[in-house]
Amino acid sequence: VRSAVAIEKETPENERPETFLRQSDGGLVSSSSSSGPGSSVRARFEKMIRDAQDSVCEAIEAADGGGTFKEDVWSRPGGGGGISRVLQDGAVWEKAGVNVSVVYGVMPPEAYRAAKGEGNSGAKAGPVPFFAAGISSVLHPKNPFAPTLHFNYRYFETDAPKDVPGAPRQWWFGGGTDLTPAYIFEEDVKHFHSVQKSACDKFDPSFYPRFKKWCDDYFYIKHRNERRGLGGIFFDDLNDYDQEMLLGFATECANSVVPAYIPIIERRKDTPFTEKHKAWQQLRRGRYVEFNLVYDRGTTFGLKTGGRMESILVSLPLTARWEYDHRPKEGSEEWKLLDACINPKEWL
């Protein structure tokens, strides 16, 4: 699905609009109309991610107790836009970004057919318009014992191709939440994974084991044969369940971010540390940069298609470090983290 798609340049806005949807998608509809176009999945997903952005930012500011988010609002001429919020150099977090975006684009017909699971044999079709909306966040704390968190939930929908009668609209959900500590505290990792499992289990008992493995497979730094962190859940191209059910699942996952993460931060944000702990955190931040710039689909796709660069790269840590051929001493706390990144564990 991620073939050549180019999107327009964004323009800054002074105010948050009520919605980034095109009017034809339910934009600018009064809130009193309960069954109007505002009840489309597009509109409900946008509302969900914007509510999630508000509640996560509120929780982060409260836990930080010092920093505040700076907001940038932007739109694109043909519809869509986004809100980037960044808290930099706070008391607890050195860099925390929470972004939402709504994108209208056009994909090549081959990508539409690939998404439908068809080959190139179909009738000759033109480019297919698509809609994508998502929330994406990376939170890098200062304290080396406090873990980095990443989460991202997104919804994708094509129009029904107009020139191929009967060809259906395609849609899918993707996302996940994962934890990247520099040091392992078993109670933290167990807590984090148990919140993910609870969210999954409300919808399907197969979700947690399947999405936990998907996460371990996805956040893999191939050239190092290690994962970026200790995982969580990840899923993509999910459309083989009821659409309402998956919208509910994505909402539950987004609502689980604060209870999964903030209690860990409260426990670790003031733990005393040394230069040695900080240097190891910085080396692991280097791995984070390697994964995001070399492998992460959202980052590489976003940079290549002309997405808003500053919003995409807010995922990078404030600082990172690379030492030649660094190897932690076997049995050390640093080695234990590395071992768990090389050999993913079942935490529950």
Next chain:
Amino acid sequence: VRSAVAIEKETPENERPETFLRQSDGGLVSSSSSSGPGSSVRARFEKMIRDAQDSVCEAIEAADGGGTFKEDVWSRPGGGGGISRVLQDGAVWEKAGVNVSVVYGVMPPEAYRAAKGEGNSGAKAGPVPFFAAGISSVLHPKNPFAPTLHFNYRYFETDAPKDVPGAPRQWWFGGGTDLTPAYIFEEDVKHFHSVQKSACDKFDPSFYPRFKKWCDDYFYIKHRNERRGLGGIFFDDLNDYDQEMLLGFATECANSVVPAYIPIIERRKDTPFTEKHKAWQQLRRGRYVEFNLVYDRGTTFGLKTGGRMESILVSLPLTARWEYDHRPKEGSEEWKLLDACINPKEWL
């Protein structure tokens, strides 16, 4: 040419061999035989890059006055290998890597045909063995007024395909030397470029203007619309000149590294600086990481084909920094550097 090529895992060696060439390529030949296989271009290129590694490392250690290079030697079962030398946390350089490597590999026939400038219409051919040798170096100083230097010179040769009678052996040279300061000192940049131009002019007056532009085009960070630094020279796939002439040119370029760079380091290594200067250097180091991990062919190709990861990533700085939406004040020294990265200048 850079299609699916996988190379074997390297094994560490305790000693530097006299040559990494296969015996059939002139390896293990006594130095008394003057016209033996040791006079092949493969053998002479290996000797040139190993001599250059020695002389550059010697000059770096002398200028550093504190740090020493740590050496790793490695080989591959089917022939080839390399020597990685890294000076870390010296008095002047925070990280300096100078690597040579010799690789024997096998490329798909399509890649061979593409290199020859042919389509897929040729006779059905099998995989084509190739030979590649190169020196690659990145030198990151500590002082924010002392620039980073990169250089890389490489020689590539295929065997004549055995199953297509008459199909020729292919060969080409590639490489370049470029300067990446965080602050502009015109006399430094002029000195650097003038040494590059002198090396070029000894061979062809068209080389400097052509390879200067090629360098500006190559080290381009597309998602930021800026170059990584202030350029130098860069060329690739060069085979439309006499082979002896190009071997001489690559040798001249490698020999120009020390006179182009060390005088600049001597001038800047002890310049007093503030936290603000250091932070800007760190932001520019972040750009260096972005270019190398997202765009640099050597890095992305090396990581994907299973090259020696630690040797490849020694190009990354010891530390780097990313701030959200950082914009230097117009007219400031930081802005001047950024402007020269956005709008490449003629320095001579």
